[in-house]
Amino acid sequence: MFIDKTIVVGISGGIAAYKAAELVSRFKKLHAKVRVCMTKASCEFISPLTLQSLSQAPVASDMFATPSKWEIEHISLAKAADIMVIAPAPANIIGKLANGIADDIVTATVIATKAKVLIAPAMNINMYENKAVTQNIEKLKNMGYIIVEPAIGRLACGTYGKGRLADLDDIIEAVYENLLYEKDLAGKRVLITAGPTREKIDAVRFITNHSSGKMGYSLAREAKRRGAEVVLVSGKVSLAQIKGIETIYVDSAEQMYQQVMNHASNSDIIVKAAAVGDFKVKNVFSGKAKKDKIKNLELEKNPDILFELGKNKNYVLIGFCMETEDLELYASQKLKEKNPDFIIANDLTMDGAGFATDTNIVKILHQSGEIEDLPIMSKDDLAKEILNRAKILLK
Numbered sequence: 543m544f545i546d547k548t549i550v551v552g553i554s555g556g557i558a559a560y561k562a563a564e565l566v567s568r569f570k571k572l573h574a575k576v577r578v579c580m581t582k583a584s585c586e587f588i589s590p591l592t593l594q595s596l597s598q599a600p601v602a603s604d605m606f607a608t609p610s611k612w613e614i615e616h617i618s619l620a621k622a623a624d625i626m627v628i629a630p631a632p633a634n635i636i637g638k639l640a641n642g643i644a645d646d647i648v649t650a651t652v653i654a655t656k657a658k659v660l661i662a663p664a665m666n667i668n669m670y671e672n673k674a675v676t677q678n679i680e681k682l683k684n685m686g687y688i689i690v691e692p693a694i695g696r697l698a699c700g701t702y703g704k705g706r707l708a709d710l711d712d713i714i715e716a717v718y719e720n721l722l723y724e725k726d727l728a729g730k731r732v733l734i735t736a737g738p739t740r741e742k743i744d745a746v747r748f749i750t751n752h753s754s755g756k757m758g759y760s761l762a763r764e765a766k767r768r769g770a771e772v773v774l775v776s777g778k779v780s781l782a783q784i785k786g787i788e789t790i791y792v793d794s795a796e797q798m799y800q801q802v803m804n805h806a807s808n809s810d811i812i813v814k815a816a817a818v819g820d821f822k823v824k825n826v827f828s829g830k831a832k833k834d835k836i837k838n839l840e841l842e843k844n845p846d847i848l849f850e851l852g853k854n855k856n857y858v859l860i861g862f863c864m865e866t867e868d869l870e871l872y873a874s875q876k877l878k879e880k881n882p883d884f885i886i887a888n889d890l891t892m893d894g895a896g897f898a899t900d901t902n903i904v905k906i907l908h909q910s911g912e913i914e915d916l917p918i919m920s921k922d923d924l925a926k927e928i929l930n931r932a933k934i935l936l937k
């Protein structure tokens with residue numbers, strides 16, 4: 543949510559200008575105050591009236607228009623902005639901004655603002671690959687502008703390649719990250735596990751659990767928003783992959799163990815939010831096994847990932863514990879035996895806690911013996927709480 547934040551959207555003359563209408567509407571739905579400024583060329587592509595209606599505010603498109611009250615339009619917009627988003631940003635405005643040119647309302651506002659400026663290029667692939675454009679984009683990055691990379695896909699001119707305006711979700715995510723998040727985990731590497739593991743019985747059956755992966759994905763997203771380099775080792779889940787995060791999909795506990803061990807020594811923080819199966823089938827059937835054969839499955843122990851990670855740790859280690867009874871007792875045993883720095887314990891039987899919910903109710907047990915009781919909160923908010931505590935323990 544962008545409550546109490548003003549987003550100034552600058553629209554330039556490209557075919558993707560129509561998408562700016564949807565972007566403005568999405569910002570409004572997220573409770574932002576939105577002000578729009580448009581180049582003259584962009585008004586050929588989309589009417590200021592549309593943007594005025596969607597932003598519920600006057601649209602600035604003429605630097606020299608007589609103002610209705612005494613204020614210089616581009617200066618007042620520049621001051622009002624908590625963040626500016628130029629979407630779409632065609633080759634022309636990229637070139638102008640890279641060279642400090644301020645000859646229209648959008649470029650003048652950008653150059654007058656102290657707020658962060660996000661630029662979302664959108665153009666034909668040949669234009670995008672043109673040396674002048676690539677050099678101008680590099681120059682803008684070095685000047686501190688934030689570039690939201692264009693997407694690959696079918697372009698308006700009929701060709702295929704890189705140059706489409708980034709997905710609106712990605713632009714909104716970039717605004718979230720840059721407007722609402724301090725980069726307090728920049729330079730830190732965070733390894734997170736999420737979701738269930740699956741142990742094969744035969745060619746068609748497997749043993750798994752109800753983990754949705756939501757907690758681990760919330761942690762990964764939060765760590766990324768705070769500037770960390772994130773590796774997510776994920777079991778099979780129905781959640782969308784998070785852009786900007788290295789996601790490694792695994793099936794079995796053994797595969798998860800291998801991937802975690804490959805990345806552990808490079809990590810500053812490891813959060814084990816996956817629901818890992820304790821046992822696997824000793825002799826997996828090659829085809830589809832007949833019913834009588836799977837009646838008495840022989841199981842053997844899977845590697846205990848948290849235990850292995852707790853042995854010689856040079857990272858902050860956080861474990862999870864889910865129980866249906868004696869939560870504190872089992873969680874404190876796990877804390878002692880497996881040596882995480884702290885453990886997040888939740889009781890599956892409580893309303894609002896557990897696997898597929900969007901909320902959780904947890905206790906945090908620390909090695910010092912301290913036990914914190916956290917109120918019910920969203921998994922996103924819990925991810926914040928967990929990483930706040932992990933950050934304090936970083937060397």
Ligand SMILES: Cc1cc2nc3c(=O)[nH]c(=O)nc-3n(C[C@H](O)[C@H](O)[C@H](O)COP(=O)(O)O)c2cc1C
Nearest residue numbers: 554555556557558581583584632633634635664665
């Ligand atoms: C139909 C049409 C579509 C255009 N689409 C784009 C585009 O997607 N990207 C781009 O860089 N330029 C595009 N242009 C060229 C820009 O409109 C042109 O460079 C213009 O000067 C940009 O002005 P502005 O930066 O003041 O908005 C297009 C032009 C036309 C006529």
